[in-house]
Amino acid sequence: MSLQALTSVFNATASATAHTASNNSLPSATNDFHTLISTVLSLSALRDWLKLFVVGGLLEWCRRYFSSFRDWVMGAFWITASFDANDDSYQWVLYWISRHPVWDRARTIEVSTRDFGLESREDDDNETASKISYLPSMNNTHSLWYRGHYITVAREEKNENVWTTKEYLSLGILARNRGVLQELLEEAREAYKAAVEKVISIYAADTSGDWTFMTSRPKRPLSSIILDPGIKETLLNDARDFLSSRKWYTDRGIPFRRGYLLYGAPGSGKTSMIQSIAGELGLNVYIVTLSRVGMDDSSLNELISNMPRRCIALMEDIDAAFTTGITRDLPSDAQPRRDGDDSKEDSPGRHEDPARSDAGSRVTLSGLLNALDGIGAQEGRILFATTNNYKALDPALCRPGRMDLHLEFRLSSRHQAESLYKCFYLPDFGADESDDAGEGDEEGAGASEKTPLLADPKHNTVSSQTIQHAPIHDLSRREVLELAMRFAEMIPEREFSMASLQGYLMMYKNRPRQAVEDASSWVEKERAAKRERR
Numbered sequence: 302m303s304l305q306a307l308t309s310v311f312n313a314t315a316s317a318t319a320h321t322a323s324n325n326s327l328p329s330a331t332n333d334f335h336t337l338i339s340t341v342l343s344l345s346a347l348r349d350w351l352k353l354f355v356v357g358g359l360l361e362w363c364r365r366y367f368s369s370f371r372d373w374v375m376g377a378f379w380i381t382a383s384f385d386a387n388d389d390s391y392q393w394v395l396y397w398i399s400r401h402p403v404w405d406r407a408r409t410i411e412v413s414t415r416d417f418g419l420e421s422r423e424d425d426d427n428e429t430a431s432k433i434s435y436l437p438s439m440n441n442t443h444s445l446w447y448r449g450h451y452i453t454v455a456r457e458e459k460n461e462n463v464w465t466t467k468e469y470l471s472l473g474i475l476a477r478n479r480g481v482l483q484e485l486l487e488e489a490r491e492a493y494k495a496a497v498e499k500v501i502s503i504y505a506a507d508t509s510g511d512w513t514f515m516t517s518r519p520k521r522p523l524s525s526i527i528l529d530p531g532i533k534e535t536l537l538n539d540a541r542d543f544l545s546s547r548k549w550y551t552d553r554g555i556p557f558r559r560g561y562l563l564y565g566a567p568g569s570g571k572t573s574m575i576q577s578i579a580g581e582l583g584l585n586v587y588i589v590t591l592s593r594v595g596m597d598d599s600s601l602n603e604l605i606s607n608m609p610r611r612c613i614a615l616m617e618d619i620d621a622a623f624t625t626g627i628t629r630d631l632p633s634d635a636q637p638r639r640d641g642d643d644s645k646e647d648s649p650g651r652h653e654d655p656a657r658s659d660a661g662s663r664v665t666l667s668g669l670l671n672a673l674d675g676i677g678a679q680e681g682r683i684l685f686a687t688t689n690n691y692k693a694l695d696p697a698l699c700r701p702g703r704m705d706l707h708l709e710f711r712l713s714s715r716h717q718a719e720s721l722y723k724c725f726y727l728p729d730f731g732a733d734e735s736d737d738a739g740e741g742d743e744e745g746a747g748a749s750e751k752t753p754l755l756a757d758p759k760h761n762t763v764s765s766q767t768i769q770h771a772p773i774h775d776l777s778r779r780e781v782l783e784l785a786m787r788f789a790e791m792i793p794e795r796e797f798s799m800a801s802l803q804g805y806l807m808m809y810k811n812r813p814r815q816a817v818e819d820a821s822s823w824v825e826k827e828r829a830a831k832r833e834r835r
């Protein structure tokens with residue numbers, strides 16, 4: 302049908318051309334042209350094409366209009382926030398998300414035993430059950446509602462370079478006002494803060510040289526650290542005073558930084574003290590491992606300047622890296638490790654960096670000095686350095702401004718041995734111990750007459766600082782105190798570390814009387830072992 306029509310159009314065109322050529326008559330040509338147009342328009346296929354063209358054009362226009370409308374809506378009503386795994390806010394938000402009820406119903410989730418290091422598990426009977434938390438699974442987009450706003454959550458890993466990948470979290474929020482993001486972040490931070498109240502967070506440098514959350518430890522009560530009278534108080538008061546004196550430092554143009562050098566015998570409580578101070582001051586600990594593989598002056602500098610404003614920077618066994626006689630520009634690994642360092646005793650307070658190795662560090666002493674008080678050094682940080690070999694340290698490292706306060710930790714005194722014994726066998730030891738702090742070295746006989754603080758609700762705040770454990774023996778308080786005195790008499794003054802005394806008492810956890818009876822033979826055995834080692 303249309304073929305026929307087309308043929309007739311061609312015939313008409315041909316005859317019109319022929320006619321024009323032969324007669325050259327204008328009115329007739331116009332007529333033929335009209336005929337041609339009307340014939341073409343009468344073709345149904347062409348009409349369909351025209352319709353298609355118009356409708357298609359309209360659809361494309363709509364598509365483009367809606368796409369720019371969508372972009373406008375996204376710009377005006379959709380907020381996208383992304384969080385870097387190395388940033389604190391990542392921890393807050395992930396913790397907050399893991400607590401969201403949406404995971405009770407979600408079908409694709411990541412089940413994790415990671416607890417963000419938040420819950421102190423001291424009292425957990427069923428530890429395995431409490432460890433499980435639910436997180437948004439990787440490379441999936443999840444959705445949830447928050448205060449009437451629709452939120453999408455996506456976690457993904459991106460390649461940083463050939464070797465390392467980094468985790469990111471992004472939130473998309475359907476909201477006109479950005480205040481909702483602010484509210485969410487505040488809520489997440491508060492939830493996280495409440496959860497970390499019982500713990501301190503430990504950070505270390507990752508392989509790419511960024512600070513990364515490593516683990517957390519329950520706060521250690523200060524009363525559990527038994528030292529010569531005055532040391533704890535001096536340190537805590539000084540650190541507290543420093544943290545509250547920002548303006549004083551600024552007004553006088555003094556860099557707002559403070560350094561503490563804790564030195565002395567291995568196993569005398571240096572690391573434990575730092576852990577405890579961090580808990581008391583509510584600061585996180587950033588471990589600087591000078592001997593970490595790949596560490597050099599510039600990465601150390603960068604690491605130190607990337608610390609947060611208020612934190613504790615911890616450099617353990619600083620003598621192992623820098624000793625007297627080292628030229629200021631020699632790499633630290635040119636020096637052999639000192640003998641005493643092999644005898645380190647394991648401590649729950651010690652946090653070894655997995656990347657630690659003596660082979661790969663290129664940090665020089667001048668690099669360390671610059672990093673500690675150079676332009677980039679972070680304001681408000683407290684540096685704790687520990688060493689077993691005080692005399693070996695370069696004076697430049699120890700000078701005020703870098704290490705402002707030097708505190709010696711000695712081998713155990715009799716007083717410490719007695720307190721440690723009480724710490725093991727008295728259920729309310731901390732209360733006793735805090736009284737000691739006020740009374741100096743004296744252990745008043747009246748102490749044995751005190752009512753245990755745990756029984757008195759008025760003393761709850763104090764007892765929360767004490768070491769609480771159920772009695773594991775049937776001795777009365779007075780008997781324990783007498784045994785503690787006898788135990789102290791058998792321990793020679795300044796001959797054994799607190800760590801070794803702790804190790805000894807651990808063997809008699811449930812046998813306080815036996816611990817006293819066997820103490821002198823243990824002392825003899827230890828002395829013999831020491832002689833042999835020498």
Ligand SMILES: Nc1ncnc2c1ncn2[C@@H]1O[C@H](COP(=O)(O)OP(=O)(O)OP(=O)(O)O)[C@@H](O)[C@H]1O
Pocket residue numbers: 525526527528565566567568569570571572573574645646647648649650651687688689710799800801803
């Ligand atoms: N003064 C102390 N009071 C209570 N416990 C102590 C004390 N000193 C050591 N300990 C115990 O001994 C162990 C080791 O202590 P810590 O690691 O703090 O010693 P350190 O001085 O840092 O040792 P190192 O010099 O080897 O690093 C810990 O388990 C700790 O509980």
